[in-house]
Amino acid sequence: xxxxxxxxxxxxxxxxxxxxxxxxxxxxxxxxxxxxxxxxxxxxxxxxxxxxxxxxxxxxxxxxxxxxxxxxxxxxxxxxxxxxxxxxxxxxxxxxxxxxxxxxxxxxxxxxxxxxxxxxxxxxxxxxxxxxxxxxxxxxxxxxxxxxxxxxxxxxxxxxxxxxxxxxxxxxxxxxxxxxxxxxxxxxxxxxxxxxxxxxxxxxxxxxxxxxxxxxxxxxxxxxxxxxxxxxxxxxxxxxxxxxxxxxxxxxxxxxxxxxxxxxxx
Amino acid sequence: xxxxxxxxxxxxxxxxxxxxxxxxxxxxxxxxxxxxxxxxxxxxxxxxxxxxxxxxxxxxxxxxxxxxxxxxxxxxxxxxxxxxxxxxxxxxxxxxxxxxxxxxxxxxxxxxxxxxxxxxxxxxxxxxxxxxxxxxxxxxxxxxxxxxxxxxxxxxxxxxxxxxxxxxxxxxxxxxxxxxxxxxxxxxxxxxxxxxxxxxxxxxxxxxxxxxxxxxxxxxxxxxxxxxxxxxxxxxxxxxxxxxxxxxxxxxxxxxxxxxxxxxxxxxxxxxxxxxxxxxxxxxxxxxxxxxxxxxxxxxxxxxxx
Numbered sequence: 001x002x003x004x005x006x007x008x009x010x011x012x013x014x015x016x017x018x019x020x021x022x023x024x025x026x027x028x029x030x031x032x033x034x035x036x037x038x039x040x041x042x043x044x045x046x047x048x049x050x051x052x053x054x055x056x057x058x059x060x061x062x063x064x065x066x067x068x069x070x071x072x073x074x075x076x077x078x079x080x081x082x083x084x085x086x087x088x089x090x091x092x093x094x095x096x097x098x099x100x101x102x103x104x105x106x107x108x109x110x111x112x113x114x115x116x117x118x119x120x121x122x123x124x125x126x127x128x129x130x131x132x133x134x135x136x137x138x139x140x141x142x143x144x145x146x147x148x149x150x151x152x153x154x155x156x157x158x159x160x161x162x163x164x165x166x167x168x169x170x171x172x173x174x175x176x177x178x179x180x181x182x183x184x185x186x187x188x189x190x191x192x193x194x195x196x197x198x199x200x201x202x203x204x205x206x207x208x209x210x211x212x213x214x215x216x217x218x219x220x221x222x223x224x225x226x227x228x229x230x231x232x233x234x235x236x237x238x239x240x241x242x243x244x245x246x247x248x249x250x251x252x253x254x255x256x257x258x259x260x261x262x263x264x265x266x
Numbered sequence: 267x268x269x270x271x272x273x274x275x276x277x278x279x280x281x282x283x284x285x286x287x288x289x290x291x292x293x294x295x296x297x298x299x300x301x302x303x304x305x306x307x308x309x310x311x312x313x314x315x316x317x318x319x320x321x322x323x324x325x326x327x328x329x330x331x332x333x334x335x336x337x338x339x340x341x342x343x344x345x346x347x348x349x350x351x352x353x354x355x356x357x358x359x360x361x362x363x364x365x366x367x368x369x370x371x372x373x374x375x376x377x378x379x380x381x382x383x384x385x386x387x388x389x390x391x392x393x394x395x396x397x398x399x400x401x402x403x404x405x406x407x408x409x410x411x412x413x414x415x416x417x418x419x420x421x422x423x424x425x426x427x428x429x430x431x432x433x434x435x436x437x438x439x440x441x442x443x444x445x446x447x448x449x450x451x452x453x454x455x456x457x458x459x460x461x462x463x464x465x466x467x468x469x470x471x472x473x474x475x476x477x478x479x480x481x482x483x484x485x486x487x488x489x490x491x492x493x494x495x496x497x498x499x500x501x502x503x504x505x506x507x508x509x510x511x512x513x514x515x516x517x518x519x520x521x522x523x524x525x526x527x528x529x530x531x532x533x534x535x536x537x538x539x540x541x542x543x544x545x546x547x548x549x550x551x552x553x554x555x556x557x558x559x560x561x562x563x564x565x566x567x568x569x570x571x572x
Contacts, residue, residue: 105284108552110510117289117544120532121296197409201514204411205529217411224415224518227430231419238412246407 003257006250013244017063026054028061029212037230047232050222055236058214062237065126065215066196066244073133073195074188080134081141082184086177088142089149090168096146103139111136115198119207129208133198137191144187148180182259189252193245200241216241270563278556285552289545290334293537299323300537304347321347321538343542348534353542357524363433364523367446367515368508370439372501374447375454382451383458383497384490390463398455405452410511414445414518431520442519446511450504457500461493468492502558506551513547 016023026044032052040047046055088099106114118132152158153176161171202208203217211218216237223233296303301317318324322333337344343353379402386398418441422430429438465471466489474484513525520526524543531539 101280101284104281105288108281108285108555109288109548110506110551112510113513113544113547113551114288116513116528116532117292117540118295120540121292121537123297200409201411205514205517206533220411220415227415227419228423231423234412234415234419238409238416242408242412245409249407 003250003254006247006254009243009247010251013063013067013247016060017067020060020064024057024060026057028057028214029053037226037233039230039232046236047230049219049233050226050230055219055232058219059216059236059240061214062216062219062240063244065209065213066199066241069126069130069133069199070192070195070248072130073137073198074191076130076134077137077191078141078184078188081138081143082145082177082180084138085142085145086149086172086180089146090153090172090176099142099146103143106136106139107143109136112198112201115202116205116207119202124202124207124210126209126213129199129202132202133195137195140191141184141187144183145177145180148183149176152176152179186252186256186259189248189255193248193252196241196248197245267564271560274556274559274563278552281552282549285548286335286338286545287331289541289548290331292544293541294327296537300535304535304537338545343545344538346531346536346539346542348531348536348539353539356527356539357542357546360522360524360527363521364512364516364525366439367442367512367521367523370443371446371508371511371515372450374443375450376501378447378451379454380458382455384462384485386455386459387462387466387493388485395459398459402452402455405448405455408448410445410449411514411518413448414441414515417441417445418519431518433522438519442515442521445518446508446515449511450501450508453500453504454497457497458493461496462489465489465493499562502561505554505558509547509551509554 030053032048032054034052035044035048036050036052038044038048038052044054044056046059049055049058084099088096114136115129115132118135119128122128122131158171158175161175166174199208199215200217200220203215204221206218206221208217209215219237220234220241223230223237226233293300299318301314301321301323302309305313305317315324322330325333341354343357345351346353346356349356382398382402386395389395418430421428421441428440429435430441432438462485466485468489471484471489474488475481479487512523513528515521516523516526517529524546528540528543528547531543
């Protein structure tokens with residue numbers, strides 16, 4: 001039951017992000033200054049923010065940013081990670097040793113700290129947030145896939161392909177990488193939750209999406225100055241982040257049970 | 267044990283060198299260069315050249331790298347651009363606050379988690395168990411940058427029991443420590459519940475009860491003690507998360523620690539200070555992991571021979 005709830009939440013967020021601009025009652029960046037910090041009402045169901053912008057409209061627009069960052073980070077990280085992990089695991093030897101060292105250093109670095117450092121030097125923007133999160137994100141997939149490939153490469157069908165003279169690229173693409181897909185898809189679903197939290201953290205620290213583009217993290221940051229007079233500015237975007245993250249975590253668990261990948265996640 | 271410790275320490279050296287190199291490389295990723303970023307594009311060329319010379323940016327890259335590494339070994343992290351003081355002094359003066367917050371957060375986590383986990387484990391399937399499990403699920407999925415402001419709304423704004431931010435008294439520490447410790451508390455409570463349930467099935471608990479020990483005593487003295495081993499392991503593994511969690515928590519509550527210093531240094535584009543803070547946090551993280559590993563090797567001899 002609770003897992004179906006997770007998939008429902010994720011579905012609702014994706015729906016809002018896709019058709020949001022058409023169903024949104026107001027424009028997310030147009031201001032109505034006399035009504036600033038207004039509490040929820042019939043015309044503004046979630047109230048207005050410190051510049052008199054409709055909170056529901058901004059929440060819907062923010063879903064786009066969160067899901068875009070999630071999809072971009074997970075998409076690019078998983079492609080890079082799968083390729084690097086598969087090549088390192090299959091070839092072994094020096095390639096594997098070098099990749100292993102790079103992964104050791106990146107894993108020794110606390111992930112969010114490296115992301116903060118990258119965005120701090122590259123400058124805050126949506127593109128740099130994605131870049132920073134991919135830099136720390138691919139390692140998880142590479143490690144997972146490398147482990148799987150080490151097992152798969154000794155199996156008879158891979159040995160048979162090699163004996164038939166298939167080139168390495170074909171063996172990897174046709175025989176080795178597809179066997180890792182179910183484990184990767186579970187990791188990717190859980191990775192969406194991680195990427196959404198990370199984007200919101202960076203935006204909250206002022207290092208992510210820049211105003212006036214609405215992001216749930218920046219909305220929370222702005223709400224901090226109005227804890228006394230407008231607590232709804234804090235409650236609403238935070239609830240959205242927590243729900244969506246919970247949704248992806250439940251969806252990931254459900255996918256793992258369905259695919260029965262005996263995967264240890266950290 | 268000595269051989270294991272030596273091997274483990276030797277493994278850390280290349281990682282530390284890699285971390286230091288990565289941080290050095292980061293600063294050279296700044297579009298333009300740090301001098302231009304700090305002074306702005308319209309700064310007079312003479313000022314730019316002056317700052318470049320002061321930061322050593324006019325020298326060949328390898329020479330800069332060598333100076334940087336030898337400086338690090340001597341504990342020299344450079345000079346803050348904004349405060350015009352050694353970076354190590356700026357970090358040193360805020361270190362105590364961060365340590366205070368981290369220790370308080372871990373205490374909060376243990377104080378919340380152990381009773382919740384024990385109650386859940388003892389009364390499995392009951393109302394108390396469901397309440398404890400739900401509470402820890404909420405704790406895990408709540409981002410600290412939301413939990414912090416929410417706690418402030420309830421306990422500072424509405425009830426007026428605690429200060430919203432700043433330092434000065436023990437009361438100032440409560441909200442930041444709970445915010446930082448909540449996620450850890452949730453993980454620990456789940457772990458305590460699960461391991462206690464396993465331990466309660468063991469024969470030695472039954473034997474203790476058969477010898478006439480009261481249930482409470484059998485649980486506390488025998489089962490709980492054994493179920494604490496994995497719990498201590500998790501605390502060790504989560505030290506790093508607590509450390510990086512201080513960056514956001516300190517920002518929320520204006521707590522003057524190293525994490526807040528880092529965020530302020532970023533907004534002032536004080537690159538030597540940014541570099542120093544990142545390096546400091548990363549090295550602390552690596553060192554803590556090393557210490558935790560050495561402790562396991564000491565506690566559990568099987569690990570040493572793997």
